[in-house]
Amino acid sequence: MLVADFEVARREFSVRVNVQVRPGERVALLGRSGAGKTTTVEALAGLQRLSRGEIRLGGRLLSSAWYPTADVPPGRRRVGLLRQDTGLFPHLTVLQNIGYAREADPAAARATAERLGLGALVGARPRGLSGGEAQRVSLARALQAKVGLLCLDEPFTSLDRPLSVELLELLRRELDGSGTSAILVTHQLEEAQAFAQRLAVLHRGEILQVADARDLVLRPASREVAELVGYRGWLSSGPQTMGLHPDRVYPVAAADDWEISARVVGLVPQGARIELELEAEGRWRGRFRCRSDRSVPIGELMWFACPGAPIFRTAEQHRGALSDP
DSSP states (O other): OEEEEEEEOOSSOOEEEEEEEOTTOEEEEEOOTTSSHHHHHHHHTTOSOOSEEEEEETTEEEEESSOGGGOOOGGGSOEEEEOSSOOOOTTSOHHHHHTTSTTOOHHHHHHHHHHTTOGGGTTOOGGGSOHHHHHHHHHHHHHHTOOSEEEEESTTTTSOHHHHHHHHHHHHHHHHHHTOEEEEEESOHHHHHHHOSEEEEEETTEEEEEEOHHHHHHSOSSHHHHHHTTOOEEEEETTEEEEEOGGGOEEESSOOTTSEEEEEEEEEEETTEEEEEEEEESSSEEEEEEEESSOOOTTOEEEEEOTTOOEEETTOOOOOOBOOO
């Protein structure tokens, strides 16, 4: 089990993280660029000095701000770190790259290559591989390392969407089979949902909320969280702000006291559907979007239900910790 409560000082802000990840659990660290996600996994991997706290994996002390001389070097921590840069050795074959990990068994390396669809490429050199093939090799090597925790710093971001989804699904199956814990860094909710059992939202070095993906969308704890999980409409009424998600706003035939009236001010095609841009009138004011199966004339007045829409106070802040549920 990973147990880490630490802080890393940065020039803009400090990254403060309280992390507990159970054996075999997959967690996604979701946040915008610059939120502190990479700093977090680099601290776990031993590449960042702690300014407070400590990191333990399986009860073993890996890093300590109080006893830095006891810090375990990156190569001996049993924490893997997979990045966008594959880091493959150009002079080694695919099989040699996969088997380069410490304690790697040659037969196991070949079996991993076969499972990841690299069987026909084991004798090839990295320069002859496509981007997706190179990432498969890098992933296979990480899986061969027999780590207790695998950290993934957006390793598939440079690949096209279908391929990155395929590799994430492949990785998830491999991790489930080995029982290895993993933390995925991402700025995409869909990627986090496809991979993780729990999501932690990181904003300017603070974990704002931890939950499964459905709970994050239905019950975001702050506007920052809501924006990250797809809320695109913000209506104001006095000191309150209501968040509206395009998938959770529904046109209704008649108005009542709990519904929102709005005029259509724009239309945006979204595949087989149309996204309406609307200007709210009445108690709640502001713009929001709603997906519709039909086109609606500009200027038409409509009524909408938004069951369970979260309401935030303007200056309210929420903080959370990633720990056992």
